Amino acid sequence: MTTDDSQAATKLRATMVSELHDLGAIRSESVAAAVATVPRHLFAPGAPLEDAYAADNPLVIKRDVNGKALSSMSAAHIQVVMLEQAGIEAGMRVLEIGSGGYNAALLAEIVGEQGRVTTVDIDPEIVERAGACLRSTGYDHIDVVLADAEEGVPANAPYDRIIVTAGAWDIPPAWLEQLSPDGRIVVPLRLKGVTRTIAFYCDGEGGLISRSYGPCGFVPFQGAGSTGRGAPVLMRGGSFAYRTSRENEETGGYETGVIAHGPSAEQIADRYVESLRRWAREHHRRGAATIRYLPKSAAVPAPSSGLIIKRHGAVVVSWP
Ligand SMILES: C[S@@+](CC[C@H](N)C(=O)[O-])C[C@H]1O[C@@H](n2cnc3c(N)ncnc32)[C@H](O)[C@@H]1O
Missing domain, CATH: 3.40.50.150 (Vaccinia Virus protein VP39)
Structure with a gap:
């Protein structure tokens, strides 16, 4: 140097x-x-x-x-x-x-x-x-x-x-x-x-x-x-859909889309798009969620829905 x-x-x-x-x-x-x-x-x-x-x-x-x-x-x-x-x-x-x-x-x-x-x-x-x-x-x-x-x-x-x-x-x-x-x-x-x-x-x-x-x-x-890496996929019968994104030259940002394959590709893509729109309408506020981690040993009972199950416990994401 x-x-x-x-x-x-x-x-x-x-x-x-x-x-x-x-x-x-x-x-x-x-x-x-x-x-x-x-x-x-x-x-x-x-x-x-x-x-x-x-x-x-x-x-x-x-x-x-x-x-x-x-x-x-x-x-x-x-x-x-x-x-x-x-x-x-x-x-x-x-x-x-x-x-x-x-x-x-x-x-x-x-x-x-x-x-x-x-x-x-x-x-x-x-x-x-x-x-x-x-x-x-x-x-x-x-x-x-x-x-x-x-x-x-x-x-x-x-x-x-x-x-x-x-x-x-x-x-x-x-x-x-x-x-x-x-x-x-x-x-x-x-x-x-x-x-x-x-x-x-x-x-x-x-x-x-x-x-x-x-x-x-x-x-x-x-x-x-360690675990395998994955992407969120919606599957129904013999069809599946996944999320993708591409640059939007007009806004300078990114836009989200869905790609689907299989005999019911169109229906399953519509369903995925609707759930993305619902998320954008109801939850797309930075910092709005509360994320809890409940280890198996925790004294608190886990809620019956909204759980993401992990090996040593579970994550609960809740929105106001
Ligand atoms: C992004 S790098 C760390 C960067 C670092 N903190 C820095 O100063 O920039 C991630 C590191 O995590 C290490 N790593 C991955 N799994 C691990 C594990 N189970 N235990 C300890 N280190 C691990 C990898 O070997 C890698 O060197």
Whole structure:
């Protein structure tokens, strides 16, 4: 890295911070200060500086044999959104699930010297790489652990905050056991084919209740908690329909459509379109839903409808 590079990096970092402010992603002084401090490009060695400091683009670090991303440095935008959802304070103990180094360094800046950051990854190469980046940038007091995070990291528990940075299908019991009673989990959770980053608080009855949520995309969880990826499909007899989207050049946004196959394709497509329209009419208000997670061990009886059944519990989405 030449001096010029490092000056260019400082400039690009300042621009990224101001973009993240403009996008409404940065909302607190502590997150702004952390993003302004951590040299993001040093966690993406080899990548062009402009790519390292692009607010909205992830950088893929590792792919599987079919070319699918297994690990990435997440886009700064979603990292910041999740940090703000987590509401981390100085002195806290934080567990990051899914390592890369950069986000752990941001966490270390926010919790300060009195806090403790643990980051865990299932992939030895990623652990090695994250550890090396953290050591070379001076964040050598972070615990970088190699493990399947399905079991959390009991050695450093309890945690005030758990931030999950891989797309999870469920919330394993270990995460709840290792969370302080007034703690928070921020997790990109798969719900019927979509992923939402949800800030969950303990509900006092053994379960979790959302305070905020938003759209996101993440590489999938691996290990004991991994599942196949899917898309929501409506099936009737020998016909099926699924949702798709395309850019709308007039509005600059996206429009949703339905593709159907089979002998009753037209009817099943109509049905799917009607349910999308109903959702748009009745529920398409950002942040309007309450999402609860009820582990099997929770004292609360699960409602009889509106349940999304998971392996270790169920998700309940309700609308006002
Ligand atoms: C998006 S990357 C993490 C990005 C990182 N937080 C950063 O600083 O940009 C997701 C990571 O989750 C890891 N992962 C997936 N399943 C896991 C599991 N069961 N336990 C621990 N890590 C897992 C992957 O190996 C991958 O490195």
